Every structure is written in structure tokens, then in C-alpha cells.
Amino acid sequence: MSLQGDIHKVLDQLSNNECDELEIDDSWIEDAGEAFKDALRRQFTRREDKFRLRMSNIGRSLCQLQMGKSGAKQERKDYNFIMRMLHGDAVECIMDVILKIAKANITGSKSKVALELDGTTVKGEDDVQIDNKIYDIKTCSPFAFDRKWKLGLEALKANDDFGYVGQLVGYAEAQKKKTGGWIVVCKSTGQVLVVDANFSKQEKTTVLMDMQMKATALKEDWKFERCFEPVDDFFNKKFTGSKKLPMSCNWCDFKQTCWPKAKLLPQPKSKAKEPKMNWYVQYEGVEF
Numbered sequence: 001m002s003l004q005g006d007i008h009k010v011l012d013q014l015s016n017n018e019c020d021e022l023e024i025d026d027s028w029i030e031d032a033g034e035a036f037k038d039a040l041r042r043q044f045t046r047r048e049d050k051f052r053l054r055m056s057n058i059g060r061s062l063c064q065l066q067m068g069k070s071g072a073k074q075e076r077k078d079y080n081f082i083m084r085m086l087h088g089d090a091v092e093c094i095m096d097v098i099l100k101i102a103k104a105n106i107t108g109s110k111s112k113v114a115l116e117l118d119g120t121t122v123k124g125e126d127d128v129q130i131d132n133k134i135y136d137i138k139t140c141s142p143f144a145f146d147r148k149w150k151l152g153l154e155a156l157k158a159n160d161d162f163g164y165v166g167q168l169v170g171y172a173e174a175q176k177k178k179t180g181g182w183i184v185v186c187k188s189t190g191q192v193l194v195v196d197a198n199f200s201k202q203e204k205t206t207v208l209m210d211m212q213m214k215a216t217a218l219k220e221d222w223k224f225e226r227c228f229e230p231v232d233d234f235f236n237k238k239f240t241g242s243k244k245l246p247m248s249c250n251w252c253d254f255k256q257t258c259w260p261k262a263k264l265l266p267q268p269k270s271k272a273k274e275p276k277m278n279w280y281v282q283y284e285g286v287e288f
Contacts, residue, residue, distance in 0.1 A: 001139055002194070003068065003102075003104060003130065003183075003194050004192070004193065004194035006102040006103070006104065006176050007098060007099070007102055007183070007192050007194070008136065008192065010022065010098055010101050010102045010164060011098065011104070011192065017058070017212055023101065023103075024097075024101055025100070025199060028096075028097045028100045028101075029097060031096070032093040032094065032096055032097050034091075035092075035093045035096070036089060036090060036093045039087075039090075039092075039093070040086070040087070043082060043085055043086055043089065045120050050051065051068040051069045052123075053065065053120055053122050053214070053215060053218060054122060054123060054124055055113070055115075055122060055123065055124025055125075055165075055167050055170045055171060055174075056124060056165065056167060057163060058122055058163065058166045058170055058211050058214065058215075059160065059162070059163020059164060059165055059166020059167050059169075059170075059211075060161075060162070060163040060166075061211075061227040061228070061252075062214050062217055062227060063224065063225065063226050063227040063228075064227075064252050064253075064254060065218060066217070066218065066222075066224050066277075067215055067224075067252075067253075067254035067257065067258065068254070069218055070224075072257045073257060074253040074254060075254070075255070075256055084187075087139060087187060088138075088139045089156065091137065091139050091185050092127060092137045095128075095137050095183060096128065098108065099128065099130070101144075103195035104130050104248075105130055106129065106130055107127060107129045107130065107131065107132045108126075108128070108129035108132075109126070109127065109128045110126070110127070110128075111125065111126050111129070111175065112123055112124075112125050112171075113125070113126060113171055113174035113175055113183070115170055115173055115174040117211055117212050117214075117215035117216075118212060118215045118216045118219055119215075119219060120215045120218070120219055121214065122174075122211075122215070123168065124167070124170065124171060124174075125225070126171040126175075127183075128183075129177070129180075130180055131177065131180070131245070132177055132178070133172075133177065133178045133180030133181075134168060134171045134172045134175070134177055134178070134179050134180055134185070135180040135181055135182065135183055136164065136167065136168050136181075136182050136184070137182070137183045137184075137185070138164065138182050138184050138185070139184075139185050139186075139187050140184060140185075140186060140187065141186070141187060141188070142187075142188050142189060145186040145189075145191065145193065148223075149182070149184045149193055149195055150193065152195060152196075153181075153195060153196065153198070153199075153246075156182075156195065159247075161247060161248045161251050162251070164182065165197075165207055166207055166210065166211055168181075168182070168197055169199070169204055169207045169208065169211075170211060173208060174205075179197040179198075179199055180196070180197065181194060181195050181196040181197040181198075182194070182195045182197065182251060190282055198202075205251050226258060226276060227248070228245075228246050228248050228249055229246075230243040230244060230245055230246070230281045231243065231244060231245075231246050233268070233278065233280070235267055235269040235270060236269070238269070240267070240268040240269055240283075240284065241268070241283075241284045241285040242268055242280055242282055242283050242284055243280065243281050243282035244278040244279055244280050244281070245262060245278070245279040245280075245281065247260060249279065250278075250279060255279060258282060259279070261277070261281060261288040262279045262281050262288065263280055263288060264277055264278070264279055264280075265278065265280050265283055266278065268283065268284050
């Protein structure tokens with residue numbers, strides 16, 4: 001059976017009160033509890049403000065990393081940001097126990113790693129190693145689960161706003177191990193998906209070259225250039241006469257610094273009581 005199949009089988013048995021049929025060591029639960037305590041302490045402690053190139057951000061766009069290094073003001077996060085982070089921490093702790101119950105061949109976890117890129121040491125900590133391959137545990141929205149993760153590696157590479165590919169490849173390269181993939185949990189439904197990361201040698205080389213380029217650009221203070229441009233806005237397949245920031249910019253903490261004239265406005269033509277909100281630089285023909 002596949003790793004995903006093994007996880008699903010355990011969850012099915014737990015969901016149907018068949019715990020007696022499973023081997024569950026209480027120490028696994030204790031370890032998960034301690035790990036979540038550590039996560040709570042980390043999340044409830046003031047985070048370092050100083051920018052550092054890390055495994056968790058090396059896969060993001062260069063312009064976002066440059067903004068971070070420059071000390072540009074970040075947008076204030078929504079009040080529920082911390083809950084989303086803690087939800088991810090909790091799922092990671094739970095999945096650690098599930099994998100042990102599923103008898104996955106765990107060959108390592110929480111390994112602190114470092115990768116040298118043009119004189120810059122990029123550090124991080126992986127999630128879990130199964131059969132000596134690196135896996136990352138992620139949570140996501142139903143939209144991302146259906147529209148990205150379910151479509152596999154190619155869809156992720158085409159829409160990797162959070163830099164998950166670079167992060168995984170970085171962990172693997174630092175330890176000279178193969179990439180396994182991602183264990184993805186939908187926040188709303190609890191569905192679990194294992195997305196394999198079977199990179200070709202050329203694909204891995206391309207990702208590493210991109211990481212190297214970013215490290216060099218930050219080290220040498222390359223001139224800032226936006227990585228993305230506004231896109232046409234459509235409603236019911238018809239152009240609204242508006243231009244909005246692409247999705248990659250929507251998730252960036254520096255979009256209002258990078259696009260100071262952009263405005264958050266409801267989508268034109270929509271009659272919905274709560275229309276979709278987008279960041280616009282041109283609205284129904286009027287440029288800001």
C-alpha cells in the first residue's frame with residue numbers, strides 16, 4: 001500500500017472507533033504533546049525582526065526577499081494569522097503520531113540543516129524523513145487542496161507562491177537526500193493527500209540555480225525590480241476594464257509598499273452581496 005493509503009487506513013480506523021486494532025504507543029502521544037508545547041512557546045514569543053534567508057523563504061520571489069532585506073514595512077497581519085500558524089503546528093504534531101501508527105519507515109525528523117549558497121548559510125529544520133526521503137507536512141484551504149495539491153507536482157510548480165518547492169529541495173540538498181514530497185491536510189475537511197516530488201535531475205538543478213541566484217542577488221544588493229505585473233480582471237469571462245495584482249502579490253506582506261497606489265476594491269460587475277475583493281491598479285478603465 002502507498003504512504004497515502006496507509007495514512008487513510010489509520011484515519012479510517014480511528015474515525016470508526018477501531019483503536020483496539022491499532023498499535024499505539026503512549027510515548028508517541030507524549031512526544032507530540034511536548035512538541036506542541038514547544039510550538040506554543042515559539043508562537044507566543046516575539047519573533048526576530050531581522051531578515052534572514054532561510055529554508056522557509058528561499059523559494060519565494062526575489063522581489064519579496066529584497067523587500068524583506070531592505071527593512072520595508074510589512075503589512076499588519078490579520079488577527080487570525082496566529083490561529084492559522086498554530087493550526088499548522090497542531091496538524092504537524094498529530095501527523096507525526098499518525099505516521100508512527102501507520103508504521104511508516106521514519107528515518108529522521110526535525111533535522112536542523114544548513115546549505116551554503118554563495119557564502120550565505122541558509123538554515124532550516126525539516127519535518128520528517130520517510131525511507132530516507134524528505135517530506136514536508138502542509139495545511140491548506142479547500143481551494144488550494146482541490147485546485148493545486150490534487151493536481152500534483154506540475155500544478156504546484158506552476159503556482160508556488162509560498163516557495164514550497166525551493167524549501168523541500170533545499171532540505172534535501174543540505175542532507176544529500178532525495179525529495180519525497182508533501183503530506184497535505186485540508187484545514188476544513190481533514191482530507192489528507194500525499195503529493196510526490198519526483199524531480200528530474202535537471203529540475204532539481206534548475207531549482208538550486210534559482211536559489212543560488214537569490215542568495216547572490218541579496219548578497220550583492222542587486223537593483224530591485226518587481227517580479228510580477230498586473231493582470232486583466234475578468235468576470236464571467238468578460239474583461240471588466242480593470243487590472244489587478246496577480247495572486248503572487250496578494251500573498252506578499254509588502255504589496256502596498258511595492259504598489260503604493262493599489263486599492264482593495266470589490267470586483268466590478270459582481271452583484272454578489274459580498275463580492276470578491278481584489279487589489280486593483282486600474283478600476284473600470286480608471287488608472288490609479
